[in-house]
Amino acid sequence: MEENIYVTRPYLPPKQEFDAYCNQIWESNQLTNHGPLVLQLQQKLQEYLSAEQVNLMVNGHQALEIAVKGLELTGEVITTPFTFASTTHALTLNGLTPVFCDIRATDLTMDPDKIEDLITEKTTAIMPVHVYGHPCAVEKIQAIAEKYNLKVIYDAAHTFGVRKDGRSLATYGDVSMLSFHATKLYHTIEGGALVYRDASYTRLFDAYKNFGIESEERVSYVGGNAKMNEFQAAMGLTNLPHMRQLIEERKVITQTYRRELQKVQGITGFYPERETGIEYNYAYFPIMVDPALFGRTRDDVYFALKKKNIFTRRYFWPIITDFDCYKNQYQGVSLPVAERAGQQILCLPIYNGLKLETVEQISTLIAQMSKQY
Ligand code: T4K
Numbered sequence: 001m002e003e004n005i006y007v008t009r010p011y012l013p014p015k016q017e018f019d020a021y022c023n024q025i026w027e028s029n030q031l032t033n034h035g036p037l038v039l040q041l042q043q044k045l046q047e048y049l050s051a052e053q054v055n056l057m058v059n060g061h062q063a064l065e066i067a068v069k070g071l072e073l074t075g076e077v078i079t080t081p082f083t084f085a086s087t088t089h090a091l092t093l094n095g096l097t098p099v100f101c102d103i104r105a106t107d108l109t110m111d112p113d114k115i116e117d118l119i120t121e122k123t124t125a126i127m128p129v130h131v132y133g134h135p136c137a138v139e140k141i142q143a144i145a146e147k148y149n150l151k152v153i154y155d156a157a158h159t160f161g162v163r164k165d166g167r168s169l170a171t172y173g174d175v176s177m178l179s180f181h182a183t184k185l186y187h188t189i190e191g192g193a194l195v196y197r198d199a200s201y202t203r204l205f206d207a208y209k210n211f212g213i214e215s216e217e218r219v220s221y222v223g224g225n226a227k228m229n230e231f232q233a234a235m236g237l238t239n240l241p242h243m244r245q246l247i248e249e250r251k252v253i254t255q256t257y258r259r260e261l262q263k264v265q266g267i268t269g270f271y272p273e274r275e276t277g278i279e280y281n282y283a284y285f286p287i288m289v290d291p292a293l294f295g296r297t298r299d300d301v302y303f304a305l306k307k308k309n310i311f312t313r314r315y316f317w318p319i320i321t322d323f324d325c326y327k328n329q330y331q332g333v334s335l336p337v338a339e340r341a342g343q344q345i346l347c348l349p350i351y352n353g354l355k356l357e358t359v360e361q362i363s364t365l366i367a368q369m370s371k372q373y
Helices: 015-028 036-049 060-070 085-092 138-148 199-208 230-261 298-307 336-344 356-369
Strands: 053-057 076-079 097-100 123-127 151-155 175-179 192-196 213-215 285-289 345-348
Touching: 015 036, 015 230, 036 053, 036 230, 053 060, 053 199, 060 085, 060 151, 060 175, 060 192, 060 199, 076 085, 085 097, 123 138, 138 151, 192 199, 199 213, 230 285, 230 356, 285 298, 285 336, 298 345, 298 356, 336 345
Parallel strands: 076 097, 076 123, 123 151, 151 175
Antiparallel strands: 053 192, 175 192, 285 345
């Protein structure tokens, strides 16, 4: 390729639309600390997600940490090894012990049939991830949580715009975390949110994102700073009306990859066949490279594409239990499905503005590497 093709590129809205919000910042002179644009975005997202509570934060990771603190979890939390570092670090940084549950091969989310065996008297919560926006087994997970009196916090970083039976996926569990990082389908440059029903959580979430301060005279908790600022909110307000169009464009890119790659033996899992009732956001385009059928490994594909200036990503490899900072603690833990996914997964470029011609070229390069070619 003449120009570099990355796994993603942030969406930048028409600049004059962003400028109009910036003009409001110049007028208010309020740059951060719960300003009017943050409050406006909070309201708009509540409507967009049909969510009772949306609490905006500086980024998704801080939001996740605040969810863990605000729910006052202790002991062990059952989570997935097939995710971004943030999910596990949010637990470890708060003194909790992550307990890893294997994933299911169909969609790479936590295997609900393996959760109960991992529950001990120290377990206080389950933290699954809707990887690539694929919905976890939300009903089964809820039933287990109720049976054992556990909280459920979803890492819903990838799910903005995904609906299950018309309901926003971010409204499941006790709390869900959304990431609005620049690389996400919907972004506020950096940013994130907690979505929940129980309004009584707001007091602690608000305190933890603002140094534990409850009023001018009272500092009640040991908290940090995780407030979203007005420029982030301005970007979020500008981007929100474009969502429907952005998702439509990505759907066409996804359909093009699928059409081109479905004939290639050994390239699987590029959108799991799912139950009906799911509206996807097409945030990622993950494929699995089965070396036995394809004739080459995932890394062969990754490096061959890199040579052509196509920068795919191995989200998520290494899996968490193979990280240098965790591996000593998790030797002997058996996670065969996650291990295999980590070896075979490759996320192909998908972003608004990616030309369909480029999608076809990438697919052809992959097909040409196959042993059937
Ligand atoms: N939980 C899950 C499951 C997550 O996936 C994430 C974040 C989190 C929690 C935490 O949420 P945040 O605290 O981030 O809100 C990226 C993102 O930084 C990260 O947000 C995301 N997950 C993760 C899956 O991907 P990297 O290290 O791969 O990013 P980077 O800088 O290599 O960017 C990827 C490509 O995007 C680059 O090759 C080029 C392009 N790019 C990126 C940026 C930032 C641009 O063209 N322009 C840009 O400004 O982590």
